[in-house]
Amino acid sequence: xxxxxxxxxxxxxxxxxxxxxxxxxxxxxxxxxxxxxxxxxxxxxxxxxxxxxxxxxxxxxxxxxxxxxxxxxxxxxxxxxxxxxxxxxxxxxxxxxxxxxxxxxxxxxxxxxxxxxxxxxxxxxxxxxxxxxxxxxxxxxxxxxxxxxxxxxxxxxxxxxxxxxxxxxxxxxxxxxxxxxxxxxxxxxxxxxxxxxxxxxxxxxxxxxxxxxxxxxxxxxxxxxxxxxxxxxxxxxxxxxxxxxxxxxxxxxxxxxxxxxxxxxxxxxxxxxxxxxxxxxxxxxxxxxxxxxxxxxxxxxxxxxxxxxxxxxxxxx
Amino acid sequence: xxxxxxxxxxxxxxxxxxxxxxxxxxxxxxxxxxxxxxxxxxxxxxxxxxxxxxxxxxxxxxxxxxxxxxxxxxxxxxxxxxxxxxxxxxxxxxxxxxxxxxxxxxxxxxxxxxxxxxxxxxxxxxxxxxxxxxxxxxxxxxxxxxxxxxxxxxxxxxxxxxxxxxxxxxxxxxxxxxxxxxxxxxxxxxxxxxxxxxxxxxxxxxxxxxxxxxxxxxxxxxxxxxxxxxxxxxxxxxxxxxxxxxxxxxxxxxxxxxxxxxxxxxxxxxxxxxxxxxxxxxxxxxxxxxxxxxxxxxxxxxxxxx
Amino acid sequence: xxxxxxxxxxxxxxxxxxxxxxxxxxxxxxxxxxxxxxxxxxxxxxxxxxxxxxxxxxxxxxxxxxxxxxxxxxxxxxxxxxxxxxxxxxxxxxxxxxxxxxxxxxxxxxxxxxxxxxxxxxxxxxxxxxxxxxxxxxxxxxxxxxxxxxxxxxxxxxxxxxxxxxxxxxxxxxxxxxxxxxxxxxxxxxxxxxxxxxxxxxxxxxxxxxxxxxxxxxxxxxxxxxxxxxxxxxxxxxxxx
Numbered sequence: 073x074x075x076x077x078x079x080x081x082x083x084x085x086x087x088x089x090x091x092x093x094x095x096x097x098x099x100x101x102x103x104x105x106x107x108x109x110x111x112x113x114x115x116x117x118x119x120x121x122x123x124x125x126x127x128x129x130x131x132x133x134x135x136x137x138x139x140x141x142x143x144x145x146x147x148x149x150x151x152x153x154x155x156x157x158x159x160x161x162x163x164x165x166x167x168x169x170x171x172x173x174x175x176x177x178x179x180x181x182x183x184x185x186x187x188x189x190x191x192x193x194x195x196x197x198x199x200x201x202x203x204x205x206x207x208x209x210x211x212x213x214x215x216x217x218x219x220x221x222x223x224x225x226x227x228x229x230x231x232x233x234x235x236x237x238x239x240x241x242x243x244x245x246x247x248x249x250x251x252x253x254x255x256x257x258x259x260x261x262x263x264x265x266x267x268x269x270x271x272x273x274x275x276x277x278x279x280x281x282x283x284x285x286x287x288x289x290x291x292x293x294x295x296x297x298x299x300x301x302x303x304x305x306x307x308x309x310x311x312x313x314x315x316x317x318x319x320x321x322x323x324x325x326x327x328x329x330x331x332x333x334x335x336x337x338x339x340x341x342x343x344x345x346x347x348x349x350x351x352x353x354x355x356x357x358x359x360x361x362x363x364x365x366x367x368x369x370x371x372x373x374x375x376x377x378x379x380x381x382x383x384x385x386x387x388x389x
Numbered sequence: 390x391x392x393x394x395x396x397x398x399x400x401x402x403x404x405x406x407x408x409x410x411x412x413x414x415x416x417x418x419x420x421x422x423x424x425x426x427x428x429x430x431x432x433x434x435x436x437x438x439x440x441x442x443x444x445x446x447x448x449x450x451x452x453x454x455x456x457x458x459x460x461x462x463x464x465x466x467x468x469x470x471x472x473x474x475x476x477x478x479x480x481x482x483x484x485x486x487x488x489x490x491x492x493x494x495x496x497x498x499x500x501x502x503x504x505x506x507x508x509x510x511x512x513x514x515x516x517x518x519x520x521x522x523x524x525x526x527x528x529x530x531x532x533x534x535x536x537x538x539x540x541x542x543x544x545x546x547x548x549x550x551x552x553x554x555x556x557x558x559x560x561x562x563x564x565x566x567x568x569x570x571x572x573x574x575x576x577x578x579x580x581x582x583x584x585x586x587x588x589x590x591x592x593x594x595x596x597x598x599x600x601x602x603x604x605x606x607x608x609x610x611x612x613x614x615x616x617x618x619x620x621x622x623x624x625x626x627x628x629x630x631x632x633x634x635x636x637x638x639x640x641x642x643x644x645x646x647x648x649x650x651x652x653x654x655x656x657x658x659x660x661x662x663x664x665x666x667x668x669x670x671x672x673x674x675x676x677x678x679x680x681x682x683x684x685x686x687x688x689x690x691x692x693x694x695x
Numbered sequence: 696x697x698x699x700x701x702x703x704x705x706x707x708x709x710x711x712x713x714x715x716x717x718x719x720x721x722x723x724x725x726x727x728x729x730x731x732x733x734x735x736x737x738x739x740x741x742x743x744x745x746x747x748x749x750x751x752x753x754x755x756x757x758x759x760x761x762x763x764x765x766x767x768x769x770x771x772x773x774x775x776x777x778x779x780x781x782x783x784x785x786x787x788x789x790x791x792x793x794x795x796x797x798x799x800x801x802x803x804x805x806x807x808x809x810x811x812x813x814x815x816x817x818x819x820x821x822x823x824x825x826x827x828x829x830x831x832x833x834x835x836x837x838x839x840x841x842x843x844x845x846x847x848x849x850x851x852x853x854x855x856x857x858x859x860x861x862x863x864x865x866x867x868x869x870x871x872x873x874x875x876x877x878x879x880x881x882x883x884x885x886x887x888x889x890x891x892x893x894x895x896x897x898x899x900x901x902x903x904x905x906x907x908x909x910x911x912x913x914x915x916x917x918x919x920x921x922x923x924x925x926x927x928x929x930x931x932x933x934x935x936x
Contacts, residue, residue: 126505173682179501180444184635185681187446191632192678199671246799246806249788253796256785263745265771265801265848305628309513316506321787347521349513356510360503361495 086233093225101225105293107334108232112286113311114318114326115239116279121320122242123272124255125182128308129167130283132189135303137163137284138291139197142210145292152216153227156288163284168277175272187308194303209298216292224293231289235282239323242275251275306349310337313352316359319366328367402651409658416661418546424650424657425554430612431634431649432560433605439644440581440601443493443504447512448609448634449627455481455610456617456626457519460528470530474614478607485606489599497598512631520624529621552615557653560608561646577601581644629674636677640684656680696882697758697774697851698722699744704753706736706743706908713739714750715908721901722852724878726885728899728916730892732928736908737888738780741854745777746770757852771801776850778841780857780888784829790840791817791825797847809847816843820873835866839873846877853877855887859894871897904928 093101113130120127141159144150150158174185197204204210217223242248250271253261262268291297310333311326318329333355340348363370410417434448445451455477462473492511496503535549567574580587580597588594616622637656641648656677663673699722706714714736721727729737742748744755746767755763762770785793791813798809817825822839824832832840838858845853855874859867871894878885889895895902895916902919904912912922919925 121502124502126502128509173685176685180505180635181639181685183505184444184446184632185678185685188632188636188678188681191629192675195671195674249792249796249799252787253785256787257783259747260779260783260785260844261796262767263747263771263777264796264844265768266796267766267768267800305625312506312509344521346524347517350517350521353510353513353515353517357492357507357514360507360510361492364499364503 089229090226092229093222098221101221103335103338105225105228106338107330108228109286109290110310110314110334111232111327111330112235112282113307114315114330115235115323116282116286117311118315118320118322118326119239119242119282120275120279121315122248122251122255123275125178125272127186127276127279128183129186129189129280130311131303131305131307132186132191132193133163133167133280133283134287134290134307135190135193135197135297135299136166137287138297138302139204139210139287140284141288142212142291142297143204145212146210152292156285156292159288160281160285163287164277164281167280168273171273171276175269175276190303190305190308194299197299197303205297207299209296209302212292212295215295228289228293231285236323236327238278238282239326243323247271247274309349309352309356313355313359315366316364317355317366319368319370320364322368325366325368332367399651402654406654406658409662413665414544415546416665417658419550419664420658420661421654422547422550422553422657423661424653424655425551425557426612426616427633427637427657428557428650428653429553429560429615430609430630431637431653432557432564432646433608434631434634435638435641435643435646435649436564436608437602437605438638439646440577441493441497441598442581442584443497443501443508444635445602445605446505446508446631447488447515449630449632450512450515451481451485451606451627452609452613452616452630453622453624453627454484454515454519455613456622457523457528457613458610459614459617460530460622463530470532470614470618474611477614478611481610482603482607485603486599488606489602493602494595494598512628516624516627523624525624527621527623530617532618535618550619556612556615557650561650564646573597573600633677636681640680652680696723697884699775699852699884699886700754700756701740701744702754702756704740704743704755705751706739706748707751712908714743716753717905717908717910719903719910719913721886722884724882724884726874726878726887726898726900728895728902729886729888729905730890730895730902731905731911735905737905738856739908740905741777741856741886741888744770744852744854745775768800771797771848771850774849774851775854776845776848776852776883777854778838778845778856778858780860782837782841784837784840786829788829789825790822790827790829790832790836793829793840794825794843794847797844797849801848813843813847816846821869834861835869838862838870842873842877846881846883850883852884852886855885855889857888857890859889859891867891867894874898 092104096104113134117127117130137159140162141152141155144155144158145152170189174182177185198207200206216227242251250261250266253264253266254268254271258268287302291302311330314329314333315326316329317333318327319325333352337348337351340351359366365372406417409420430452434445437443437445458477458480459470459473462468462477463470466473488511492507493504496507535547537548538545539548568578569575576587576592577597577600579590580592580594584594587597620626633656637649637652640652640655659676660673663676664670699720701717701719704714704717705712717740729740731737739748743750746762746765749764753763754761757770757773757775760773762773762775765773785796788796791810794813794816795806795809798804798812799806804812814825817823820839820843822836822843824836829837829840842855842858859870862870874885874887875898877883887895887898899916902912902914902916903910904919904922904925906928911928912919912925914922
C-alpha cells in the first residue's frame with residue numbers, strides 16, 4: 073500500500089494530540105477535554121442525521137450514560153474505566169428498546185419525541201431519590217485516575233479517536249450507502265433490498281452508545297451527576313451547532329466544528345459569563361440559512377466544484 | 390374518524406369525567422383549568438402546523454418572551470398584567486413578522502430537516518437572549534385577584550384559573566370564525582390544503598404565511614402573559630410547552646383545532662389525577678410522553694406510517 | 696426461472712376499489728404487457744406485488760412462496776424487481792453507487808465485488824458515465840440506471856412501470872432492444888406497464904388489459920386488440936381521455 077500524504081498528515085495530527093499535554097497547561101487540557109466531549113456528541117448526532125432523521129435525544133442518552141457509569145461505580149464498585157464502557161452499553165440497550173417504538177416515526181414526530189427523551193429521563197431520575205439521588209444527584213468518592221490529568225486526557229483522546237474511527241467507518245462502508253439511500257428515498261431503498269428499520273435501529277443504538285460513553289467520561293472526570301447538569305440542554309445545543317458549522321454528512325465536519333467552536337466558546341465564556349450560549353443558537357440559525365454545507369462543505373465546493381452535499385440546499389426564494 | 394367513532398370517544402370521555410367528578414370533584418376542576426392552559430397554548434401551534442406546515446420548536450420560547458415582556462411592562466409602568474398583555478401581544482405580533490421574514494420564510498422550500506434545525510436554533514437564541522438580559526433568576530408577579538376562591542358546600546377551589554379554559558374557548562371560537570367566515574381566513578385554509586393551487590388562483594401565499602405565523606406568535610404571547618399571573622417565569626419555562634403542545638396536536642391529528650381541546654382535556658385531567666396522589670405528583674410531567682408513545686403504537690398497529 | 700402468481704388480489708383505498716379480484720400468473724422469460732386506461736390500477740398492482748402497499752385480500756406468490764404480507768426488502772431478495780413511473784434515483788449517491796445498492800443489500804455481496812458487478816452491468820447496458828452524480832445523467836441514462844438498479848437485485852420477475860415515458864423515438868428503439876436482450880439473456884420474466892401501444896406490440900408475448908381495477912382481457916396483442924370490451928374501454932369510456 074502506498075503511503076498517501078493524507079495518511080501522513082493524519083498520523084502527525086494524532087501524534088501531536090497525544091503529545092498535547094506536554095506542551096499545554098492544565099487549563100488548555102481542560103478545554104481539550106470539553107472539546108472532546110462535544111466532538112463525540114457532534115459526531116454521533118451527524119451519524120444519525122445521515123439517515124435523514126434529526127435526533128434531539130443527545131442530552132437524554134448522555135445523562136443515562138453518566139448516571140449508569142456513576143451508579144455502577146457506587147453500587148457495584150466497578151472500576152471507573154469499565155463503568156464508562158458499561159454505561160455506553162446500558163445506554164445502547166435503553167436506546168434500542170426505545171428505538172423499537174420511536175423509530176417508526178419520521179421527521180418532526182421523530183425529532184420532538186427524541187427532544188422529550190431528555191426531559192423524561194430527568195423526571196424519572198428526580199422521582200427515584202433512593203436509587204439515583206433525586207434532585208441532589210450523586211457524588212463519587214473521587215474522580216477518575218485520582219485526578220491525574222495526563223491519563224484522563226489520554227482516555228478522552230482515546231474515546232475521541234474511537235468515535236472518529238466509527239464515524240469514518242460509517243462514511244466508507246456499505247452502511248454509508250444504506251443510510252444515504254434511506255435519506256434520499258425510503259421507497260427506493262426498501263425496493264432495492266435495504267431493511268430500513270434494521271439500519272435505523274443499528275445507527276440509533278450505536279450513536280446512543282457513543283453519547284452514553286461521553287456522559288460516562290464527563291461524570292467520571294467531574295465526579296458527580298445531577299438531573300439538571302447531566303441532562304442539560306447544552307448537550308443538545310452545542311453539538312448541533314458544532315456539527316452544522318463544521319459541515320454535516322461528513323466526519324471531518326463535526327471534528328472541525330467542535331474544535332473551532334469549543335475554543336471560541338472558552339473566550340466567550342470569559343467575556344459574557346451568562347448567556348454566551350446565544351452564540352450557538354445564532355450559529356445554528358445563520359449556518360442553516362446561509363451555508364447549510366458548513367465549513368467543510370464550503371471547502372469542498374472550493375476545491376472541486378462537483379462535490380455537493382445532497383439534500384441540504386441553499387435557501388431559495 | 391367516522392361519526393360513530395367520534396361519538397363513542399366523546400361519550401367515553403364524558404362518562405369518565407363524570408366518574409372523576411363524583412369521586413373527587415377537584416381533580417376534574419383543576420384538570421379542566423390545566424387543560425385550558427394547554428389547549429390555549431397548543432392551538433396557535435396547530436394553526437401554524439396546519440397552514441404553514443412547519444413545526445415551530447420555538448413555540449414555547451415565544452410564550453416565555455411574551456411573559457417576560459409582560460413582566461417588565463407591568464413592573465415599569467405599574468400596569469395590571471391583564472392590561473399589559475395587549476400592547477405586548479402587538480409587539481409580539483411584530484416580532485413574529487420579523488422572525489418570519491428573516492428566517493422561516495427562507496426555509497419553507499428547503500427540506501423539513503432544515504426547518505426543524507432552524508426553529509430549534511431560534512428557540513435557543515430566544516432562550517439565551519432572555520438569559521443574557523434578565524438572568525436565570527425566576528420572576529414572579531403577585532396579583533391579588535388570582536387567589537379568589539369559591540366554596541360550594543364542602544368544596545373550595547380557585548376560580549381565577551377558569552380564565553385558561555375560557556381563553557382556550559375564545560381562541561378556538563375566534564380561529565374557527567376567522568378561518569371559516571373571513572376572506573383572509575378562507576384564503577389561509579386554501580393555502581393550508583394546497584399551497585400551489587392557492588397560488589394559482591391568485592392568493593398571496595407568502596402574505597398568508599406571514600399573517601398566520603405572526604398571529605400565532607401574538608396568541609401564544611397572550612398565553613405567556615396569563616401564565617405569568619399564576620406562575621413564576623424563568624428562561625427555560627417555555628421548553629415543556631413546545632413538547633406538550635406538539636403532543637396534543639399529534640394526538641388531535643394535524644389540522645384538527647377542536648381535537649386539540651379534547652386532547653388537552655385528557656392530558657390536563659390525567660396530570661391532575663396523578664398530582665392528587667402524594668409522592669407521585671412528580672411523575673405527572675411524563676404523562677404527555679406516555680400519550681405520544683400510546684398514539685404511535687395505536688397508529689402503527691393500524692398499519693399507518695405516521 | 697421464476698414464476699409470479701397473483702390470486703384474487705383486491706386493494707381498496709377508503710372505499711375505492713383500485714385493484715379488483717385480479718388473477719394473473721407469468722414467469723420464465725415471458726414478457727407481459729399490462730395496459731389499460733388511466734386509473735385502471737396498473738401501478739397499484741405493481742405496488743402491491745413489490746410491497747409498497749399491502750392488499751385488502753388475495754394472495755401473491757413468487758416461486759410458490761407466499762409474499763402477500765412480506766415487507767418490500769424481503770420480496771426483493773426473493774426476486775421481485777421493479778422500476779418507478781416517477782423516477783426515484785438516490786441523488787446523494789453516484790450512478791454506480793445507485794446500482795451497487797442492489798448487489799450489496801439484496802445479494803449480500805461485498806462493496807468491492809458489487810462495484811465490479813455494477814460496472815459490468817453498466818457496460819452491458821451501454822451506460823458508460825457511471826461515475827457521475829445522477830443529476831448529470833440524461834433521461835435515457837436515468838432510465839437505464841433504474842433498470843440496472845433493479846437488475847442488480849437479481850430479479851426473477853421484473854416489473855417496469857412506464858419506463859418509456861419521456862423518451863424520443865430513437866431512445867425508445869434503443870430501450871426496447873435492451874429490454875428484449877435483458878429478458879432473453881438474464882432469463883427474467885418482465886411485466887411492463889406502458890401507454891405506448893407500439894412498445895407493447897413490439898415487446899409483449901402476452902397482453903393483459905385492466906379496467907377499473909379488474910382484468911378485462913388476457914391474450915396475445917392481436918387477440919386483445921380485437922376484443923370489443925377493450926375497444927369500448929379505450930374509445931367508448933370517454934372519461935379516461
